[in-house]
Amino acid sequence: MDLSRKENLTVTKRRIDAEEAGQRLDNFLLRILKGVPKSRIYRIIRAGEVRINGKRTDVSYHLQADDEVRIPPVRVAEEAPKPGSGAGPTVVFDILFEDDALLAINKPAGLAVHGGSGISRGVIEQLRHQRPQAKFLELVHRLDRETSGILLVAKKRSALVKLHEQIRQGQTDKRYFALALGAWGKPVQAVKAPLHKFLLPDGERRVRVEAGGQPSHTVFRLQKKWADCALVEAELKTGRTHQIRVHLQHLGHPIAGDDKYGDFPRNKQLAREGLKRMFLHACRMRLTHPLTGVPLQLEAPLPPELSHYLSVLDQTAGAPDADA
Incomplete structure (x- = not known):
């Protein structure tokens, strides 16, 4: 028996609130189902195991307020990071500003803003791991892995939308x-x-x-x-x-x-x-x-x-x- 796995064998249903609205379905599930590989997320969506208001949907669907999301039983791997996996040690971030809507950190050099390409835990994954109670944490913009300095993270969907609008308009x-x-x-x-x-x-x-x-x-x-x-x-x-x-x-x-x-x-x-x-x-x-x-x-x-x-x-x- 593989004791490095935890079973979640019950169907759950999640009602989307105003702050969660606007997210892509795949991104929402990656945040909710911590530890589940992206490939597995895509498979359960394509197989129709995930349903929105009782209907099948696509990975690119943008969630709406009051949508009911059916989340199927999944197995979440709980394996210790392997040498060279890129998970790395937990980082204590230097916080420059924080309130209910916005978090600004001083990102160290050498840390990617998000996981991928052999990096299992970037800045956003670290923050979500450190703050499991947070309902919403999304990068406002990006910095190269080798670049240090100010990085913004939205704590509310409404803040993310407004900040993206400011950036687009050069404000x-x-x-x-x-x-x-x-x-x-x-x-x-x-x-x-x-x-x-x-x-x-x-x-x-x-x-x-x-x-x-x-x-x-x-x-x-x-x-x-x-x-x-x-x-x-x-x-x-x-x-x-x-x-x-x-x-x-x-x-x-x-x-x-x-x-x-x-x-x-x-x-x-x-x-x-x-x-x-x-x-x-x-x-x-x-x-x-x-x-x-x-x-x-x-x-x-x-x-x-x-x-x-x-x-x-x-x-x-x-x-x-x-x-x-």
């Missing part, structure tokens, strides 16, 4: 600090270069500047400058995948430590000097609270490893030039 202001390699020129540089997503032969996602790509706009402002690198603040006017990384590469100033678009020989040298991660940090975000309408400004200080490397630069390359 949020997001700023990042990046260490750009090379001799930086103008104090302010605006890049409007279209970005195109593509896949490498091994299936890994990449982005490049290409005519016909998505319109993309970043403004870079010089903060400090050394002989062969510069600390810049990046203001996102659009929010494309890998936008800051590719726009800086396009300028000829790749981000220090970037393992996808960077200067790879220089990255090895940087690692020997103590910089063992990509120097990109989401440092500030201005938005309007989605439910109260109150202006919010969130700030996340540079992580110690990045502040330390700036100190190393000051000691080895002399004091930086005057601020822009």
Whole structure:
């Protein structure tokens, strides 16, 4: 007998409230049936075992308030994480802001925002595991795994909808600090270069500047400058995948430590000097609270490893030039 499994052999029915409305059925079930593989979720939906108001439906169905969801008996695996499974230790998050509608954390570098591709537990899975009583927790936006800094999580469906609307309409202001390699020129540089997503032969996602790509706009402002690198603040006017990384590469100033678009020989040298991660940090975000309408400004200080490397630069390359 497999004692690593727990049986749930009863049909349950769940009434959808206003805050749960709007979710896709598959995402809802993944949250409710913790530990059940996505493939199993899809199978029970396609087989008609999951029903909405007594009827079969599709995985992409968006739940409505007062829908009754029939959830069939399932077996939930309770296996200990295997070595290399990507589950990793539980993370204690640095909370920058929290109320009934919104949670803002300072995400550490090296942690994906969601599971997948060998990562069983990203930020959102960790938060749901830590807060089993929470009825709703959804990412408002994403950060690359290698990027640290401000990450927003909605605690109510109504907050998520309002925040997505703000982002679409360009009503949020997001700023990042990046260490750009090379001799930086103008104090302010605006890049409007279209970005195109593509896949490498091994299936890994990449982005490049290409005519016909998505319109993309970043403004870079010089903060400090050394002989062969510069600390810049990046203001996102659009929010494309890998936008800051590719726009800086396009300028000829790749981000220090970037393992996808960077200067790879220089990255090895940087690692020997103590910089063992990509120097990109989401440092500030201005938005309007989605439910109260109150202006919010969130700030996340540079992580110690990045502040330390700036100190190393000051000691080895002399004091930086005057601020822009």
